[in-house]
Amino acid sequence: MANQALNLHALADADPSAATVLAVTSGKGGVGKTNIAANLAVCLAAANRRVLLLDADMSLGNLDLVMNIHGRYNISHVISGRKSMEEIIRDGPKGLRVICGASGLDRLVDITEGEQHRLLEHLGRLQQQTDTILIDTAAGISRSVIGFCLAADHVLVVTTPEATAMADSYGMIKVLVRKGYGGPISLVVNMARSAVEGKQVYQRMAEVAQRFLCTNVYYAGTLLKDERLCAAVRLRTPVVLAYPKSEISTSLAALAARLAGTKRCNGSDDSFFRRVVRWLN
Template identity: 60%
Template structure:
């Protein structure tokens, strides 16, 4: 493990988030992380959970676009020390608390150890109030993405049925396993043409992870390609709000319900019990 990853792990262990932290990540970009994060957060909040949604894509974050937030302050103001955590929280639909990233702020892609420590500390304090923290990460296996993932209780890797996305999703899982990530790793297949195609995609990656990494990858389900999702991005309205009766909304709501059950049934037991008390089944 690299020094930085080890360091981040140590920081996070010493400021362990009591809330369930779900990091949504991917190997390949553009596979739907931000939309999945935003819509899951809204569904969780709609079921009565206090939810914090964090845009952890420090260079190209666009959660504000998907959530239609005109953000005056964002993580850059927190890092620079100009604003406190309370100043940069936006209240979104269903009362979701949102922390935006600063799009195009290159310096955030290269924050130093001190700034990163401060950021993680501030976020850990904030998490004390939340029942669920949903983190939208950048794509790829950069050190900061891995750091956010290792800090989470559950990493949901997003892929599509495309071979390139699948290869990169596997690479991400491999890095998590290589860093001895102790939480749950799940895989969600987005933009599938059919449920069968999505399930096949999951199975292929889960089988390879089992065989070569001896890692169990949970099945977070399949989301079909649906043009309503791209329309909703154009409308700047999350799809669960723009198209509440659509199939994609039902799928996202069902996934959020499973996640919500997982929050209630949370146990500190590692290993066996963790697999048994599986909110996906």
């Protein structure tokens, strides 16, 4: 089963009016999650999708680095009543909207049931007004990261050809499978030296996942190591906008086009945010 192309069009569509949710994750840090999530979000928004990018990594102001969006206020300010949801939503390029500090959702346990209900209603409405929610998770397999992934319709695991990154990505896939994740899991190989290397990395991971976890891992694609991505980070502009004609931008746009076919498949009628909170609590 090692070479399974990403083809999600056949999956059941539970409710076409609500957003589909894509989580970008990895085992190891620094493999390119934030750049991939941000650039995919820009590509989908440029194709007239209503996109919400959730920065679910509180630690390092990730989106600040990639697209100059400062997460001064986040979901925990909404939870504590200091800010409204409208006040924390930022506007990104191409009409993309951004929520910083979404991992603060785990603080929902600290408020009353009534307040929880109100906030979740609000987030549910936001999901109704959106076509795609992209989540940039933190690295590692913390409860919060796993909660966001389990609630998503599709998990995109990012690895590099480095052995430690591959081992940690496999660890992430293993946890998701053991927790009964029902959606597709796809692998992106980032910072590859060639397309052939990327495909080989994918094939090795897919074979191991098939043999030991009896699970399919789909091939989302390979992104080459490219100095223009680093240059774009220095400009604090997503590479697809800073260098739209570069090879990495073309690859990111192709990846976005493939992922645009993701259907809702989480099987539950709950909103995505309710599912996250259920997994976190």
